[in-house]
Amino acid sequence: MSACYLKHIASSASGPGKTLRKIGTLLLLAGTLTTGCGDSEEEREVVADTAELRPLRLQTLHPTIREVSETITGTGTIGAAQTSNLGVVTPGIVERVFVKVGDRVKKDQPLFQTRKSDFEISVRLARAELAAAASRAEQARLDHERALELLAKDFISQAQLDTAVNAKKAAAAERRVADARLAQAEQRLVDTVVRAPYDGVITERNIDEGTYKSAQTFSADSAVLQIQEIKVVVAAVRVPEIYLGALSRGTPADLSIDGLQDTLRSEIFVINDKADPTSRSLDVRFALANYDYRIKPGLFVQAEIHLPERLAMLLNHEAVLDRQNSPHVFLAKDGFAQRRDIVLNDFDATGVEVVAGLNDEDFVLIGPDLSRLVDGTPLPEDINADR
Structure with missing residues (x-):
């Protein structure tokens, strides 16, 4: 290295405010270079290296503790308070359907009926059987009373009286069976008319009159009608499972529903005890009054859930390095930069929440030269956080 070049470097290190560390570094560089005043490529590289010797542009700040609302x-999707797929109770030909899709019905209102004639015949037959059984029971009662009188006069044996007693019991049992069969036949006749189980709206009609239907209904497609209760609807919303600890019954939310202009306020009334292992989400539910039926089951809903205010440690995001892979900061400690790994929770555009790794008394380094730091980098005296 030439004397003129060494003189140039030495003069740059002798100005006011330069530290002994820089002078020592210059001398070390001078000892490794050759002499000569030429403008060689090697000398230009050395000049570039000396840029690293400029003062570190850094300052310190403390993490901030304050209440935040998140x-x-x-x-999710809007659902009905109740949904019922109604099939026939008594098998047969669907003779009448009294409603259509969109009709609003009251509890116990007739919806459809199967043909009654077969069940009316069954009722008449059951009544006749009951009358016959009642006659036999009455005859058995009279026979028992005569047997008691005859036994008192020794005209019959005890065995004959026992036979009369048993005949009376059997006839009474037969009468009760016939009575039950009549009640069953009458109920089947009543069940030919299917009625609304609650106030609601008809949302599906799957068959027309004249279709034969069995009493077995395994799916909505095999039902005659579908009725839904929608005076109150349910918004079933999925949220990330990481918020489980922050959610509770009564947590407020603003709901936006496709097709509706206004935002509806509600609160969580159910947190499903089962999480979805595929989407890693929780099902939370909100109830909405819907007396005018303007909210339709199946609509898309978006919920903004307002978590309770809590204390959080916030830090300027510019102080954090490698946020995506290995977030860390540098602290000013005893005149040196100390690397500290941290755990983050993104909060807003200007700051991040520090979940672990710092306390509010730490001196966190920030500034344009933060990326130049490694663990143990000496810091200028004016950045010494311990003085």
Whole structure:
């Protein structure tokens, strides 16, 4: 290295505010270079290296502790308070359907009926059987009374009286069976008319009159009608499972529903005890009054759930390095930079929440030269956080 070049470097290190560390570094560089005043490529590289000797542009700050309110967003679907797929109770030909899709019905209102004639015949037959059984029971009662009188006069044996007693019991049992069969036949006749189980709206009609239906209904497609109760509807919304600890019954939310202009306020009334292992989400539910039936089951809903205020440690995001893979900061400690790994929770555009790794008394380094730091980098005296 030439004397003129060494003189140039030495003069750059002798100005006011330069530290002994820089002078020592210059001398070390001078000892490794050759002499000469030429403008060689090697000398230009050395000049570039000396840029690293400029003062570190850094300052310190403390993490901030304050109350924060957080809003999480979930999406889901509007559902009915109740949904019932109604099939025939008594098998037969569907003779009448009294309603159509969109009709609003009251509890116990007739919806459809199967043909009654077969069941009316069954009722008449059951009544006749009951009358016959009643006559036999009455005859058995009279026979028992005569047997008691005859036994008192020694005209019959005890065995004959026992036979009369048993005949009376059997006839009474037969009468009760016939009575039950009549009640069953009458109920089947009543069940030919299917009625609304609650106030609701007809949302599906799957068959027309004249279709034969068995009493077995395994799915909505095999039902005659579908009725839904929608005076109150349910918004079933999925949110990330990481918020489980922050959610509770009564947590407020603003709901936006496709097709409706206004935002509806509600609160969580159910947190499903089962999480979805595929989407890693929870099902939370909100009830909405719907007396005008304007909210339709199946609509898309978005919920902004307002979590309770809590204390959080916030830090300027510019102080955090490698946020995506291995988030860490540098602290000012005893005149040196000390690397500290941290756990983050993204909060907003300007700051991040530090979940673990710092306390509010730490001196966190920030500034344009933060990326130049490694663990143990000496810091300028004016950044010494311990003085």
